[in-house]
Amino acid sequence: MTAALPRPAEAGAALAVFLGQAVLPPVALAVAWLGLAGVPAPFAAILAAAAASIGLSLPLLFGRGFVWFWGLLPGLVAAAILARLPSGVAAAEAIFLAALALLATGAALAARSASLKSYLEKRRPR
Amino acid sequence: MRHAAISTHDRAQLVQAVDRHPALRGAAVVFCHAGGCEQLRGPLPYGPKRIVLFEVNPAPPSPVPTAVPPARKSKLGWELFQLGLNCGGTALAAVGTIFFSAAAAPTGGVAGIAAVASGAATVAGAAQCAASGYRVYNEVSDRGAANDDLDASPAYQNTMLALDVVGLAGAGAATRGASRFAGTLAKAGASRGGVIAGQALSRPMRKAITTGLGGAGRYTSIALSARARQELLAVLGAGLSLTGSATGGATNELIVYVAEAV
Numbered sequence: 371m372t373a374a375l376p377r378p379a380e381a382g383a384a385l386a387v388f389l390g391q392a393v394l395p396p397v398a399l400a401v402a403w404l405g406l407a408g409v410p411a412p413f414a415a416i417l418a419a420a421a422a423s424i425g426l427s428l429p430l431l432f433g434r435g436f437v438w439f440w441g442l443l444p445g446l447v448a449a450a451i452l453a454r455l456p457s458g459v460a461a462a463e464a465i466f467l468a469a470l471a472l473l474a475t476g477a478a479l480a481a482r483s484a485s486l487k488s489y490l491e492k493r494r495p496r
Numbered sequence: 497m498r499h500a501a502i503s504t505h506d507r508a509q510l511v512q513a514v515d516r517h518p519a520l521r522g523a524a525v526v527f528c529h530a531g532g533c534e535q536l537r538g539p540l541p542y543g544p545k546r547i548v549l550f551e552v553n554p555a556p557p558s559p560v561p562t563a564v565p566p567a568r569k570s571k572l573g574w575e576l577f578q579l580g581l582n583c584g585g586t587a588l589a590a591v592g593t594i595f596f597s598a599a600a601a602p603t604g605g606v607a608g609i610a611a612v613a614s615g616a617a618t619v620a621g622a623a624q625c626a627a628s629g630y631r632v633y634n635e636v637s638d639r640g641a642a643n644d645d646l647d648a649s650p651a652y653q654n655t656m657l658a659l660d661v662v663g664l665a666g667a668g669a670a671t672r673g674a675s676r677f678a679g680t681l682a683k684a685g686a687s688r689g690g691v692i693a694g695q696a697l698s699r700p701m702r703k704a705i706t707t708g709l710g711g712a713g714r715y716t717s718i719a720l721s722a723r724a725r726q727e728l729l730a731v732l733g734a735g736l737s738l739t740g741s742a743t744g745g746a747t748n749e750l751i752v753y754v755a756e757a758v
Contacts, residue, residue, distance in 0.1 A: 375595060376594060376595070381594045381595065384594055385587060385590050385591055385594065388590055388622075389583070389586070389590065389622070389625075392625075392626070393622060393625050393626045396629070397626065397629040397630060397633060400629075400630045400634075401633065404637055404639070409639075410637075410639045410642040411630070413627075413630070413646055413649075413652055416626065416627065416630045417627070417655065419626075420622070420623045420626035420627070421623070423626075424619055424622045424623060424626075428615065428618070428619060431590055431593045431594050431597060431615065431618065432593070432597045432615070433597065459637070460636075460637075460638065462572075462636040463636045463637045465636075466632070466633060466636045466637075
């Protein structure tokens with residue numbers, strides 16, 4: 371029963387990558403939309419983006435599926451922030467965007483970590 | 497020169513005031529105010545020529561109703577609270593999915609069902625976590641009115657209700673699984689706290705627990721301790737999910753029954 375159980379560090383890495391991949395793209399879309407269109411993104415677009423990103427990330431929790439290219443998430447968030455900055459941001463929004471960039475970096479680091487590789491290796495069907 | 501017009505009522509009152517004085521009755525009346533003059537009445541044949549009235553202390557301008565709506569009070573604190581509940585619950589549900597899916601392969605049965613229920617709750621929670629992130633961003637970017645529009649939208653409410661129901665089903669499955677596990681431990685005479693803390697169990701206890709869980713052979717104390725911690729995580733995640741629903745979602749509108757045969 372214990373042979374296949376992941377260690378806490380492995381589970382933590384899988385969790386960080388899953389949450390980053392599932393949640394950050396829709397939020398980045400909201401940022402980019404406001405920057406480019408000047409209005410909040412429609413909720414339907416956010417929901418569609420969330421459904422796609424969750425669908426592509428869920429197999430990771432079951433030890434299957436692929437991990438996104440590690441630079442994709444920071445790239446998406448950076449592009450969204452660059453689209454938003456020219457309109458000018460207040461202090462609260464700047465803090466939010468900085469936190470978003472930090473989370474994307476954290477998820478990218480977790481995606482490259484040895485713990486995640488070990489987790490996927492353990493769960494690989496033999 | 498443009499000046500504020502005098503109302504018909506005021507005009508009549510001024511003319512009557514002039515006519516009340518016998519010496520002035522029938523005179524033409526001119527009213528000067530706000531930098532301009534206006535004839536209120538022409539001269540009558542029998543009266544004096546003309547009376548000119550000056551407004552000495554002009555009345556303050558009446559307040560003009562404005563169309564500016566009252567400032568919207570920020571709900572950032574509340575949205576951050578909801579974000580914490582939704583994303584925290586999702587994280588715990590995801591951890592449960594990771595462990596349950598790993599445990600499902602060797603044990604099957606209960607762990608497999610729990611992995612599926614936990615996976616569904618994770619999906620619903622992740623969608624709610626993303627929606628909360630969107631709402632928080634609306635607040636910090638001073639577009640909080642968009643959240644008010646969402647709250648008033650039936651489509652949004654129904655979507656959130658559906659996600660809540662899926663999350664609550666997962667919470668119910670986690671609670672039932674934990675309840676069954678705790679019941680098995682109790683029947684075997686093992687302490688829940690001790691098993692969670694990693695206490696070593698006797699062989700007969702482990703055999704009884706393994707049989708109660710539908711497994712074969714005899715699980716190790718370490719395995720049972722790991723299972724107990726997973727159940728604890730799942731119940732914590734279920735608690736967060738229920739709290740999120742109770743404060744902003746479906747529990748207000750649904751009655752959830754968690755029934756289990758003992």
